[in-house]
Amino acid sequence: MRALPVGDDALLVEVASGDEAQALHAELLRRRAEGSLSVREIVPAARTVLLDGLADPARLASELTAAEVPPAPPRARDVVELPVRYDGPDLADVAALWGVSEPEVARIHASTEFRVAFCGFAPGFGYLAGLPPRYDVPRRATPRTAVPAGSVGLAGPYTGVYPRSSPGGWQLIGTTDAVLWDHARVPAALLSPGTRVRFIPMGPSADAA
Amino acid sequence: MTDRALSVVRAGALTTVQDQGRPGHAHLGVPRSGALDGPAAALANRLVGNRPEAAVLETTLNGCAVRPRSTVTVAVAGAPCRVTVDGRPVAWGAPVRVPAGALLDVGAAVAGVRGYVAVSGGVAVEPVLGSRSTDLLSGLGPPPLTDGAVLPLGSPEALHARVDVAPQPAPPAELVLRVTPGPRDDWFTPEAVRAFTSCGYRVSSASNRIGLRTEGPCLERFRSGELPSEGMVLGAVQVPPDGRPVVFLADHPTTGGYPVIAVVRSADLPAAAQAVPGTPVRFVAARRG
Numbered sequence: 001m002r003a004l005p006v007g008d009d010a011l012l013v014e015v016a017s018g019d020e021a022q023a024l025h026a027e028l029l030r031r032r033a034e035g036s037l038s039v040r041e042i043v044p045a046a047r048t049v050l051l052d053g054l055a056d057p058a059r060l061a062s063e064l065t066a067a068e069v070p071p072a073p074p075r076a077r078d079v080v081e082l083p084v085r086y087d088g089p090d091l092a093d094v095a096a097l098w099g100v101s102e103p104e105v106a107r108i109h110a111s112t113e114f115r116v117a118f119c120g121f122a123p124g125f126g127y128l129a130g131l132p133p134r135y136d137v138p139r140r141a142t143p144r145t146a147v148p149a150g151s152v153g154l155a156g157p158y159t160g161v162y163p164r165s166s167p168g169g170w171q172l173i174g175t176t177d178a179v180l181w182d183h184a185r186v187p188a189a190l191l192s193p194g195t196r197v198r199f200i201p202m203g204p205s206a207d208a209a
Numbered sequence: 210m211t212d213r214a215l216s217v218v219r220a221g222a223l224t225t226v227q228d229q230g231r232p233g234h235a236h237l238g239v240p241r242s243g244a245l246d247g248p249a250a251a252l253a254n255r256l257v258g259n260r261p262e263a264a265v266l267e268t269t270l271n272g273c274a275v276r277p278r279s280t281v282t283v284a285v286a287g288a289p290c291r292v293t294v295d296g297r298p299v300a301w302g303a304p305v306r307v308p309a310g311a312l313l314d315v316g317a318a319v320a321g322v323r324g325y326v327a328v329s330g331g332v333a334v335e336p337v338l339g340s341r342s343t344d345l346l347s348g349l350g351p352p353p354l355t356d357g358a359v360l361p362l363g364s365p366e367a368l369h370a371r372v373d374v375a376p377q378p379a380p381p382a383e384l385v386l387r388v389t390p391g392p393r394d395d396w397f398t399p400e401a402v403r404a405f406t407s408c409g410y411r412v413s414s415a416s417n418r419i420g421l422r423t424e425g426p427c428l429e430r431f432r433s434g435e436l437p438s439e440g441m442v443l444g445a446v447q448v449p450p451d452g453r454p455v456v457f458l459a460d461h462p463t464t465g466g467y468p469v470i471a472v473v474r475s476a477d478l479p480a481a482a483q484a485v486p487g488t489p490v491r492f493v494a495a496r497r498g
Contacts, residue, residue, distance in 0.1 A: 004392035007472030010442050012392045041235040043440030045464050050440025052235070119238040120438060120464030123347050127438070164348070183337045183349065189237045 001069070003061035010052040011061055015069075017047070018117055018129055023072040024049050025193060044118045044193045046127070077196060079113070082161065084152055084199040086110075088172035090140070094154060097137050097171075105173060106201060108135070114159060114197040119189070124163035124181030126191035133157060143169030150176045152199070161191075174199070212278040213330060213362040218312060220354040221273035225343035225418075226332050227325075228264040234338055235463040241443060242344040243459050245418060245482030246323055249287035252375055253327035256284035256304045258366060263331030264341040266354070268324040272315035273354065275326075279309045281362065282329040288321030288380060288483060303374040321380030321483035333363040345418050346460040380483040384412065386456065386473045387495035388446060393436065393468035397448070401428040405470055406494045410454065414486035419462075420447075420455040421481045423490055427452030428470065438464045444473035446492070454492070456481055 001024075002014045015021050025044040028051065031037035037060075040053025054060055086106035088094075095102045114130035131154075139155045144167065147153070151162045153170025160170060163180035176199075180190050191197065217224075227250060230243025244250035244267055251261045266273065272290055277283075284304050285292050292301050293314045299305045307313050315326055334341050334351045343350040354360075394402055410425035428448050441447070445457045447467045456473055458481065473481070474495060484490070 005389070006392050006442055006469070007389050007444060008474065010472075012439060040232055041440075043235045043463060045439040046437030048437075048439040050235075050442070052440070052442050053232075118438070118464065119236060120462065121238060123234075123237055123239045123349060125238050188338065193236055 001065055003064050005057055005061070006050070006052075009054050009057060010050060011054060011057045011064075013049045013051065013064060014047060015049075019072070020069065021045070021047055021049055022115070022117070022194065024069050026072045027069050045120070046117065077194065079196040079198050080190060081198050081200050082152075082176045082178045083202045084110070084174045084176045085202050086174040088152065088174045090153075090171040091173050094137060094171050094173050098135055109159070109173065110199050110201045112198075114199075116191045116193050116195040116197065117158070118193050119191070121160075122163055122166060122181075123183075124189040124191065125160055126193075126195070126197075128159040128191075128197055129157060131157065131159065137171050139169040140171060143167055147172065148175075150178070150180075152176055212309070213333075213364065214278045215275045215328065215332070215360045215362060216278065217273070217354045217356060217358040217360065218276055219274035219314070220356050220358070221268050222271050223269040224273040224354040225267050225345070226264050226334055226351050226354075226360070227267040227342045228340055229262050230342050230459060231338045231340035231344075231349070235440065238347070238463050239338065239349065240344050240346050240460050240463060242340065242342040242350065244325065244342075245459055246287050246325065246479040248479050249323070249377065250325045250327070252302075252377065253284045253286040253325040254331075256286070256302075256375070257282045257327045257329045259327055259329065259331050260366065263327065263363070264334065265328075266326040266332065268315060268326065270322055271317045272324055273326070274312055274314040275360075276312050277307055277309060277328065277362070281307050282365070283307050283313055284327050285315050285324055286327070286377060287323050287325040288318035290318050290324055291316035300374070302377060320485075322485055323482050328362055329365040330363040333361045344460050346462060378480070380485070381480045381488060384480055384484040384488050384490045386477045386481065386490065386492050388471035388473050388492050389495055390471045391469070394470050396430055396432045396436070396468035397470055398429050398431045401430070402470070404428060405454065406492050410490040410492070412484045412486050412488040412490055413453070416486065418458055418460040420457050421484070423454050423456070425453065425490075428454065430468070436466050436468050438466045441465045441469070442472060444475055444478055445469045446471045446473060458482065
């Protein structure tokens with residue numbers, strides 16, 4: 001573990017894997033809940049956790065690097081189920097990249113339990129980890145100028161769902177009607193770091209039949 | 210609608226509602242947002258007797274014009290400009306009474322970029338996650354002002370302005386940004402790290418509320434490949450593949466995959482909000498502390 005200073009009041013704690021980042025994130029949330037850590041933002045990412053708004057980053061850095069991070073606690077939280085139609089425009093390309101048929105892409109994706117590794121890009125956009133590394137796919141060479149809300153895409157090791165229409169370069173394999181972000185709802189974000197997620201295949205929608 | 214409202218007569222190039230932003234939600238991908246020149250927004254609020262967290266209007270380069278439906282006290286701070294009420298010049302940087310139905314015109318900035326218009330009672334649009342700020346990256350908060358829009362106002366507090374007029378820093382002729390190195394300075398060649406703090410840059414016209422873009426020497430990377438996405442802070446100096454540093458401002462993305470060579474001291478960011486395109490920029494290495 002390395003703790004890199006970021007400006008004068010933040011630390012970027014770097015670990016070796018996504019699982020370690022998850023364990024560190026859980027431990028930091030635990031410390032904040034018990035009152036032993038005072039910080040404005042705890043932002044997990046692929047291999048790091050950012051702590052922003054610290055009174056004494058140097059002290060926390062030496063404390064963290066001296067301590068072992070306990071393994072992440074058992075996944076107690078419920079699984080969020082996202083209904084999905086595997087009807088994305090890039091399904092055939094993903095099937096070719098994976099070397100399987102299109103129905104097999106859907107079967108593999110829907111039989112995977114995902115975990116929100118981190119959020120970013122847009123409010124409520126989660127980077128969902130869980131697919132084995134052999135299913136990594138590149139981003140599209142040319143991003144789309146408008147990806148519809150609810151699009152389910154793949155990029156690198158991650159799956160993501162677009163909370164609203166936006167430009168995007170992910171390979172789109174499906175569509176969900178789930179509302180990922182609603183700022184009038186509490187909580188606004190359906191997915192937050194650590195949330196477990198499964199995709200539940202739906203039949204073709206009535207108006208598409 | 211009550212008469213506690215403002216009608217927008219001239220929205221200007223880009224006028225948004227801003228307060229102190231919505232920190233604390235970065236882990237959900239929500240930018241902090243908020244006034245880019247925080248001290249100027251706070252001063253405008255003080256001049257009209259508002260609390261510091263009241264929402265104000267943030268104008269960009271060419272001001273805006275509004276018509277209050279009831280008599281209000283207004284103060285304009287930030288970028289200096291001509292201010293008129295029904296065509297008659299009134300004070301800038303001081304509390305001004307605007308009668309119901311009169312036209313308040315905040316003119317084009319004579320220096321600087323962003324003006325702050327505080328109105329007694331504050332702009333009272335519906336808060337989102339505790340803030341009324343417009344976030345141009347993710348679209349949270351009210352949309353930028355448009356001609357004909359009507360903005361609700363809050364009730365003035367019994368607070369009295371503690372100042373009549375207050376000194377304000379002039380917009381910078383040269384923008385000096387003190388930086389602490391890292392966390393990813395090791396992604397750049399030693400020559401690039403030296404060039405960053407020794408060569409001059411200029412503010413690019415592509416700058417916005419998300420970032421202050423610069424033009425100048427290209428900073429070459431020592432490492433190739435991609436950096437896995439990591440959390441980003443306000444003031445982070447991110448270097449995209451074109452090698453030109455971008456200083457992250459209030460609407461910056463919460464995570465990013467380009468290396469951050471250094472972080473600008475937060476005390477220097479209000480000046481960055483007021484630097485017009487073409488302003489010389491110097492990054493100066495500061496000791497951590």
